[in-house]
Amino acid sequence: MSKKVGSNNAWKHILAISLVLFTAFPIYVVIVTSFDPTGGISSNSLLPVKFSFDNYILLFTDSRVPYLSWMKNSLIIASATAVTSVLIGAAAAFAFSRLRFRGRRIGLKSLLLIQVFPSFLSLSAIYVMMEQVFLVTPSLGLGSIWGLYLIYIGGALGVNAWLLKGFLDTIPLELDESARLDGASVPQVYWLIFLPLAAPVLAVTAVLSFIGTFNEFILASLFLQDVEKRTVAVGLQQFVGGQYEQTWGPFAAGSIIASVPLVILFLSLQRFIIGGLTAGATKG
Amino acid sequence: MFYALVGLRGPLALVLKYALLGAADALLILLLSAAINKSSFIIAGVVIATLIFLNYSFITKGAIPLKFLSVGLIFFTIFVVTPTGYTILMSTYNFKTGNEIARESAIVEILNNGLLPDDAGTTYDLFLGKSSDDQFAAILFDPVRSQLLYATERGTRPISEGDITRDSTGFIIEAKGIVKLTDEEFSGLDEVITNLRFPLGDGSFANPQGTDVAARLTQSIEYNKNKDQLINVQSGEIFIDNGEGNFVSKDDPSFKLDPGWRAFSGMDNFKSLFFDKNLRDPFIKVFIWTIAFAFLSVGTTFAVGMALAIALQDPIKFRRFYRGFLILPYAIPSFMSILIWRGLFNQEYGAINTLFGLDVAWFESPWLARFAVILVNLWLGFPYMYLIGSGALQAIPSEIEEAAAIDGASEKQAFITIKLPLLLQILSPLLIASFAFNFNNFNIIYLLTGGGPTNAIDGEVAGATDILISYAYKTAFGTNFQNLGLSSAISMVMFVIVGSMSLYTLKKSKVLNNL
Structure with missing residues (x-):
């Protein structure tokens, strides 16, 4: 040294x-x-x-530039996506890390494989789907930020389960075993032991998911046509994305x-x- | 500590659980009733399946793993698996502009396109209503020949002026035996009315073109259901199904009737991707650049990031400042930085030309555009490599260095022969992940160059900086021509490449062994 x-x-x-x-x-x-x-x-x-x-x-x-609405939309959709996807991901990661059940290995592998499918190329399929949903209930279909939110958290299981499982695997087995001996149920082990222990990692995952959603451009630009409902990414892009007027x-x-x-x-x-x-x- | 928390076990947890489940059920039932209302049965079916699955998984005793996975699985199935499956299915279809609709709709459209006006372009004044037996009936007045007809869907017969009443402008306002349709009935029956045909006896018929005009049309193309053929009535030409989604002339298979339909085409999309010269050449060009781009991106960012990690490993002056400032590109939303860089590269007012006193059209030359893409990606990516690089450096035990020093190795030698291989080994999963990420890095291409420059004169879709994912996107959502089938095939090729890469990495890193 x-x-x-x-x-x-x-x-x-x-x-x-x-x-x-x-x-x-x-x-x-x-x-x-x-x-x-x-x-x-x-x-x-x-x-x-x-x-x-x-x-x-x-x-x-x-009035032509509803910047505040854009910011609001982005913040709502990014926070909602971050929180939901961490909840979904953490629960799945716990199941894959600590519980033993049929289809576990194959489930993990297929999650990983489907995840590497360039998912946004199923864009046209998603688009057609959300068009139908729009006809049924406009508040969840094409053009609504909640419809977009549903699509974002669709991928949550795949991305976050693997990420968080890696961390949960590092928590010593003795910890939950002794808790089970003390009479704690599986959900209690999860809510009272694992989540608090994983809190920092969950926070990081949430922040990364927040940033990712905030940055997402293509789905948002296809879905949110209405000026008021755009996210910041889509709204700002309109200023400079044009061929001539920037x-x-x-x-x-x-x-x-x-x-x-x-x-x-x-x-x-x-x-x-x-x-x-x-x-x-x-x-x- | 557990005993203190067991309080959560009893009623409170139960109430919470059922309150949440109830709220979810309520929302789903609202959605279900809306779907049934709009007779959208696929959505209704999906909602019912979701309801059953969700409630089963939470109410049933046991099946604990399911409780942890069900919500995620529902979203994953609906929004990832289903569209993915649909995309895979699309890759086996001839599904492009001109071949988008179902076969039945295509035949209907061809027949509609086959309606031709007679040579004189005869039109009729139309008085449309219903006869006493509630059938459509009309008065047709041909102003050129002053011919007045009473028409039903069975045929026509001449009538005299005495059977009708006209207003001062000559407009028919009443007719014997016909109750005129109100405006509301008209708008409600719009589709039925535009398909009405009043046979005129010679094979032609009168067809309403609006509320008060009808045209005399002949059906030039007819569909023979038994033989599944279309026949041009005038010329006798026969059109047969070519098996690829079009009716073509029996004598000249290159003559197609528009529109076609989306037809199952097996591996044709893949075959044409690899064997059809017009598609293969751009595909190979794009493929090579995709690999080069991903390699160069990982290579440049890793080199710079690692060098920085080494430079900042030991305390030097301003280290805190360097660290804080240099991870900014990673923290700034990337879509913004890419768009800003696009402005910087602008020929007329871009800061890069201004700074260096140049007048370069960066995005109009293939090589300069590629250089720009790599440079911007370096800016975006080196902080990440710095972060993981410095993490890995800390993970290498310092004894290794000391041992090398004792053995008489110089600092440089020790780094190249011992540290670097070790670093690469530690970081290889992340490097491959980064390669896969850049392989699919749509944003930088789309927002920075749009894939260009494109050789517009040749009408090529693929530009010099297009990578597979942006090429597939353009193929599917291009402005002039859209080929969803081919685009899905390209996606499948990418899927195989990136998928096998990920599997290989995981095998190597032994993650899959101790699942």
Whole structure:
């Protein structure tokens, strides 16, 4: 452990600083653009030319841009998906990790296999399905955020069961055995022992699921046609997705507002998230 | 600690459980009644099955594993397994623009398309209503020939002006033996009325084109149910089922009648993907780029991320700042960063051209576009590799390094010969997962380049940066031509590749052994 401290650190700083510049470049440009009332993405100059809050004000005042509704939709759908999918995933992971039943191995394997099917290519099938549901009850079908929510949690079992099972497997068997000896039922073992123990991992899973849902673009853009009902991802994309007309100013402002809570959430849970990510690696 | 919590066991837990189950049942029953109301029986069936399964799994004694899995299984079955199965099924069908509907509907449409007006384009003023025996009946007035007819679905007979009453503009407002339909009846019977045919005796018939106009039409194509053939009445040409979803001329099989229907085609979609030159060449091109893209993405992000992990392993100045700042790309919603990068690469006002004083059309050259995709993916992906890389570095016992140092290995040697292989071994499951992720990384392609540039002159669908998943998406949901069958076949190919890759990894990592 006797390293020559400070000996050969120059390359480290050079690498880190160049990566900092690389990382900062788009972030810098988007911040400058968000305060530039002319709406170009740094027209002809990289230095801020003008400064105003016009783009931010537009998001909250222009009736054609229901930014608040978009944010609300994204937050509702992402939180609901995160909570539900963690509940579903944790219950399934517990069953696969601790209970023995017929079809367990084959169930686990098929979950994994179906999961790698590029699921969003069954998009047309899902679309036709939700069209029918819309005819029956518009509040769950095509165009509603709750219909989209149903589709998102459809995948919850596959993704989270495997992820969480890995963690639950690390909880020593003696723990639940002694609880069972003390007269606890299986559901009690689950609710009173496993869930509290797994709380940090569940939180990480929930955050990752939240971020994933917040980022989801394709399903949301196909499903939510109504301007009011869009998510932030779909709504903001409309500003700049066009071939010819691109309004970067409001897009930049909207992106910054939407990113800040996520970045704060991520950075504050950083330690746990990194732990969750590397758990898979180091267990080998 | 358990004794303190056993309080949850008794009535409270039971009440909670049944309250939740009851609420779910109530919602499902609401949905069921709505489905029955709209006579949507498939949905009703699914809801009933869900109700039974859900209640059985929670009310029955025992079957504890089922209680933990049932809710997830229900969603998984309805929203993942079913559409997946449907997609697999679609890959064996000729299902594309022009072949989208069921066979019966296609025949109906062909017959409708086969209705031709007579040479003079005769139209009639129409007075439509019902006769005394509640059958449709009409007065037809041909203004050119001043011919007045009383028509039913059985035939027509001439009548005289005395049998009808006209208003001042000549519009027929009353007729003997016919009760005129009200506007409401009209709108309610719209479909029936537009299909009404009043035979005119010579093979042609009058067909209502609105509330007060009828046209004289002849059926040029007829369907022979026994022989399952379509016949052009005028020319005598016969059209037969070609087995691929179209009626084609018996004499000239390349002449198709539109529309076709979606027909079972077995492995044809797969065959054409591998053997039809027009499809195979773009498919192979896209396939190669998909592999290259996934490799380059994993390679570049891993190299940069790992280098950073090594650089920041031991405390150096500003380490906390570097760490905090450099994981930002991982924390920022990726759809935003990709769109921002798209703006940065813009030729006219993009910050990259401005910064370097260039005037490059990045997304119009295949190689520059590919470079841009890799660069942006590096930006998005290196923080993740840094995170897992530094985790893995910590997992390598420091004794290994010390032992290498004692054996006289230099720091560099020790890294290349001992640490790096070890790191790769530890990280291989995550690296392969990352490969699979990039293999299907739709967002970056779709949002950054849209798969382009495309050689529009050749009418090609596949662009230079299209990967399989974006290519399949374009094939299925393209603007001009949509081929769901082929797209599903492409999905199946991807499924096999990524699936076997995942299975292989799991076998290697021995996860499946101690399930």
